[in-house]
Amino acid sequence: xxxxxxxxxxxxxxxxxxxxxxxxxxxxxxxxxxxxxxxxxxxxxxxxxxxxxxxxxxxxxxxxxxxxxxxxxxxxxxxxxxxxxxxxxxxxxxxxxxxxxxxxxxxxxxxxxxxxxxxxxxxxxxxxxxxxxxxxxxxxxxxxxxxxxxxxxxxxxxxxxxxxxx
Numbered sequence: 001x002x003x004x005x006x007x008x009x010x011x012x013x014x015x016x017x018x019x020x021x022x023x024x025x026x027x028x029x030x031x032x033x034x035x036x037x038x039x040x041x042x043x044x045x046x047x048x049x050x051x052x053x054x055x056x057x058x059x060x061x062x063x064x065x066x067x068x069x070x071x072x073x074x075x076x077x078x079x080x081x082x083x084x085x086x087x088x089x090x091x092x093x094x095x096x097x098x099x100x101x102x103x104x105x106x107x108x109x110x111x112x113x114x115x116x117x118x119x120x121x122x123x124x125x126x127x128x129x130x131x132x133x134x135x136x137x138x139x140x141x142x143x144x145x146x147x148x149x150x151x152x153x154x155x156x157x158x159x160x161x162x163x164x165x166x
Contacts, residue, residue, distance in 0.1 A: 012052050016041055054163065068154035071105045072137075074113040074165040077122035089122065096159070097130055103157060112136045113151070115165055 011025075012032030022045040025031050032052035033039045043049045073096070077089045100110070112127040114120040114136050127135050139146060152158065160166050 013054065014038065022046060068156050069106075069109050070155045071100070071103075071110040072113050072152065072155045072158045072160075072165075073110065073123070073126065074115060074119065074158075074160040074162050075122060075126060076119050076162055079161065092161075093126065093129060096126065099159065100130065105157065107131055109156075110135070113165065114138050115162060119162070 008029045010030045016038040030048040032050045034054045112123040114123045123136050
């Protein structure tokens with residue numbers, strides 16, 4: 001019944017798991033993908049595929065006049081980019097101390113950030129491993145004004161596998 005009621009279907013701003021058949025997108029009149037790999041995958045069998053970059057990437061960066069010294073770190077433990085591999089999260093745990101060493105950062109200026117609740121536990125684990133203490137910042141999303149400018153303005157480095165954090 002739903003198939004009969006809807007005359008056209010469009011989807012926009014998606015990334016596609018390469019394990020999905022490109023033919024499964026035949027129900028859409030147009031498909032807007034946000035990455036090149038998805039575009040190549042769907043374009044094999046769909047004539048109306050368009051590249052639609054993620055809106056988070058379209059805002060021009062504002063350069064701060066002052067150089068910060070805080071190091072902000074935020075990671076998601078499991079992501080579709082690594083097929084939800086626990087090996088990936090272990091590599092982060094072992095690589096992050098090496099990265100901080102190469103950057104010669106002062107651990108007292110290092111904080112972890114959990115943008116969403118599901119990332120808190122893993123960032124807490126990383127904080128305990130690297131800093132030997134819990135030093136995880138969260139933001140009260142119910143607040144009328146969100147402190148993102150203050151959160152990022154005094155950062156020298158932001159290290160993350162989270163697009164919206166970067």
